[in-house]
Amino acid sequence: MRCSNLVVMVVLSWIFFASSTHQLRYYETQILLQLRKHLENPMPLAIWENYNGDLCNLSSPPQMIIKCENSSVTELRIMGEKSVKVSEFNGFAIPNQTLSGSFSIDCFVTTLTRLTSLKVLSLVSLGIWGHLPDKIHRLYSLEALDMSSNFIFGSIPSEISRLVKLQTLTLDGNFVNDTIPEWFDSLTNLTVLSLQNNRLKGQIPSTISRIFNFYF
Template sequence: MDQKRKAHQEKEDLDPESTMDGYQCCSGVKGQQSKEDGQQPREAGQQLREAGQRAREAAKQTVGISKIDGSLGQAHSRNLLFTFVSTANNSITELKVMGDKPTKVSKFDRFVIPNQTLSEVFSIDSFVPTVSRLTNLRVLSLVSMGIWGPLPYKIHRLYSLEHLDLSSNFLFGSIPPQISTMERLQTVTLDGNFFNDTVPDWLDSLSNLTFLSLKRNKLKGTFPSSICRIKTLAVLALSQNKISGKLPEMDCLTNLHVLDLGENQLDSELPILPKRLVTVLLSKNSFSGEIPQQYDELVQLQHLDLSFNSDKKAFKNHNL
């Protein structure tokens, strides 16, 4: 299956801009990579033009290379932390970039914001296909980079990906359904963006998913019942969105330890919850009724927050 996907990927056209040189700080481990893999991070880097410039400055201050289950190259500067990991066979498996552009704006009109987003010349449509050439990539983390635009459907080309973190950027629109084909994904973190469509109803296709966090977006609509079919889920965080309506019974999520749905517009009675929950955050919604007797069975529960729900008669006459 992987060979077919790789062959199909090689046939697809890539944006010409994606072949330009990129992060020079990768040169610290160049001798330990194959020629093909050595070119890939440089190509990917150019698509983050502004971040790439900072990376080149940081290359002059490279602090060195250490051996940790492969080769780890790291460059530090005041504005950027760039890390990639290659295994014994010189295959890039992790790409992590931590920037200094947190989303400090409450409103984003899908246009470039000086000193917040990357410039107009940046193209996420070109950058994602370039990164997808790292066919063995398992970890992709691009946090606070000022990346802006809709998340391209081509993200699904990263079929080996297990951990995806695109937090604190300026991504908007919908979360592309093509992600549902990325069956190896274990963690998905898209916090602090501007996604403004509904919560995807295909998330149960990710049968290995243990951690899902979509906090601080503009997601709307009802809570998809398909989430309750993700038996592997341990952490579910959808707080600070605009999710409304009724919560389904959630006791089938037998591995769930953390449930964070605070600061939404949920207006049902409280649902039945999984018995292994440790943390439940449901504050600042519109829940009503009484606390279910079933909550007495949540013997591992350490933190339950039901504060600031709109019904003054809610949750009375019950002591946990």
């Protein structure tokens, strides 16, 4: 229900500003602010507080980078301070390490996929936890995805195979605890795949050998 309400709110905001020449900028700004709420206001995003200008022109610290083209966000990099300090993860929030128990990775990714022009997405050490949702494939423009040093567990969703432009996928330092999928071979543009420090099972598929840089 929370996800649905959030989507309705963002869409209504876009409709309300439809007559503005900056309608897309406003729409995506609201999405970025919603993402900050989902991430529970991490320190790198404190600079957004009470900022009323164009986030694409904001002078950013190294831990937070936004790049835009044609009034759309094409690159978003956020590095938090919640490094993984446990050897095991049972799928529930851990105080002071993960985001809180009210965090929903499904709602977060739902909001994220509204940034349809994203080419580069890096969300590192932010305490993100849960199963990576299938809907991640809606970021169809993605060329690089890095979600290292979080608390992602379970399987790598097969829908990632639909990200045909993907060149780099990095999920180091998570808790992925399934086998390495054979469908990685279908991503013909994928040249870097890094799955180091996870809980992977089984053998490495022979099809992975096509990927030039593979780390596990």
